Amino acid sequence: MSASTASTKAAPPSTAPTSVSRTPDQVWRRARGLLLALLLLVIGGVAFAAFRSGGAHGRLDPRSADPHGSRAVAELLKDRGVSVDVVTTLDQATAASGPDTTLLVAGPNVLTGHQQYVLRQAAAESRGRTVHVAPGPRSIGLLAPGAEAEAPRPVQPGPPRCDLPAARSAGAADTGGFGYTTDARGAVACYPGNGLASLLVLPEHPSGDTVLLGAPDFLYNDRLDQQGNASLALQLLGSRPHLVWYLPSLSDPSAMEGRNSGQDDTGDDSADRADSTSGESGFLALIPSGWLWGTLQLALAAVLAAVWRARRLGPLVTERLPVAIRASESVEGRARLYRRTDARDHAATALRSATRSRIAPLVGVPSHDAQSPEVLLPAVHARLPEPGHDAGALLFGPAPADDTALVLLTDQLDALEREIRTS
Numbered sequence: 460m461s462a463s464t465a466s467t468k469a470a471p472p473s474t475a476p477t478s479v480s481r482t483p484d485q486v487w488r489r490a491r492g493l494l495l496a497l498l499l500l501v502i503g504g505v506a507f508a509a510f511r512s513g514g515a516h517g518r519l520d521p522r523s524a525d526p527h528g529s530r531a532v533a534e535l536l537k538d539r540g541v542s543v544d545v546v547t548t549l550d551q552a553t554a555a556s557g558p559d560t561t562l563l564v565a566g567p568n569v570l571t572g573h574q575q576y577v578l579r580q581a582a583a584e585s586r587g588r589t590v591h592v593a594p595g596p597r598s599i600g601l602l603a604p605g606a607e608a609e610a611p612r613p614v615q616p617g618p619p620r621c622d623l624p625a626a627r628s629a630g631a632a633d634t635g636g637f638g639y640t641t642d643a644r645g646a647v648a649c650y651p652g653n654g655l656a657s658l659l660v661l662p663e664h665p666s667g668d669t670v671l672l673g674a675p676d677f678l679y680n681d682r683l684d685q686q687g688n689a690s691l692a693l694q695l696l697g698s699r700p701h702l703v704w705y706l707p708s709l710s711d712p713s714a715m716e717g718r719n720s721g722q723d724d725t726g727d728d729s730a731d732r733a734d735s736t737s738g739e740s741g742f743l744a745l746i747p748s749g750w751l752w753g754t755l756q757l758a759l760a761a762v763l764a765a766v767w768r769a770r771r772l773g774p775l776v777t778e779r780l781p782v783a784i785r786a787s788e789s790v791e792g793r794a795r796l797y798r799r800t801d802a803r804d805h806a807a808t809a810l811r812s813a814t815r816s817r818i819a820p821l822v823g824v825p826s827h828d829a830q831s832p833e834v835l836l837p838a839v840h841a842r843l844p845e846p847g848h849d850a851g852a853l854l855f856g857p858a859p860a861d862d863t864a865l866v867l868l869t870d871q872l873d874a875l876e877r878e879i880r881t882s
């Protein structure tokens with residue numbers, strides 16, 4: 460046998476180092492299932508939201524077939540020869556207004572003070588009809604000077620109780636929401652409740668007027684066939700051959716122009732946006748309903764996936780340490796922790812317990828009785844060659860007062876154990 464062969468056989472086998480961290484390949488194999496599931500959920504949610512939003516654009520939108528959309532009334536108006544145009548900016552709304560036009564403002568509370576002022580001026584010059592849907596107390600001052608808005612009331616069927624031909628012809632309708640009052644001459648207040656009108660018509664000039672609606676419910680698709688809602692909607696919005704349906708947008712450049720020029724007459728845009736009847740005026744009203752439902756479903760799916768993949772807390776499992784640690788290092792580490800927290804009582808308890816466990820078999824005491832002073836102390840005193848040792852104070856005494864007393868206790872415990880071993 461050659462020297463190289465002998466040295467190879469004599470060398471101990473090499474051991475691959477143990478690592479507790481996962482490799483990138485292991486991490487990928489463990490997480491790829493969850494990532495794939497999340498990707499499928501995102502794709503499914505986006506596809507569903509896009510499908511839902513294809514024919515539904517939000518509340519009070521004439522393109523929306525949702526229950527709270529207004530596509531039904533828009534189609535009925537088109538059947539009667541009224542053209543319906545949807546605009547989303549103030550410039551488009553003011554440019555399209557005229558004496559033969561009805562301008563419906565679906566969210567007046569979303570407009571800034573500057574936008575409300577410009578819209579008011581354009582409506583007055585157009586000599587047409589302007590319909591504001593649920594303008595709140597902070598918007599009414601600019602949109603309809605001389606009128607006041609009070610807190611909303613529930614929407615429910617009610618009689619018109621006024622001389623407005625459109626209201627008398629329609630009869631009972633689903634009205635409510637904000638209530639309006641005014642001292643303007645020639646104003647017509649309809650569908651009253653608690654002394655406040657849910658429909659207020661303010662004459663601007665012989666050929667134009669401003670209509671304030673306390674709530675938009677009778678314009679919704681799911682309520683149009685109830686009461687006299689359809690008749691009231693068609694007569695209010697179909698009095699002119701052209702209807703401009705203004706859906707305010709937060710991205711309208713005119714909103715930023717008002718802030719930059721300082722021409723915000725309300726002084727509190729956030730309060731203007733907060734005025735609404737049932738949440739139809741505000742930021743959420745501008746988001747397509749399909750996207751809202753898709754976002755909700757994605758959030759629910761994420762919660763379910765988190766519950767499915769969450770770590771379960773079960774019983775403790777004993778595992779071998781990846782490296783060997785010497786007993787002396789463990790003792791020193793625990794001693795440093797005790798010293799850092801001044802835990803002399805815990806240190807003394809650990810020392811005494813270990814001593815009792817070691818001397819118990821030396822004096823003939825079972826291990827389960829090693830921590831019992833009634834059993835251990837008599838056996839220890841019987842084993843000691845000379846009386847006078849206070850074994851009780853050493854093995855079961857109080858905690859040391861300082862570090863010096865702790866060191867002294869350690870030496871005395873060692874001396875007691877050696878004495879028992881040699882006796």
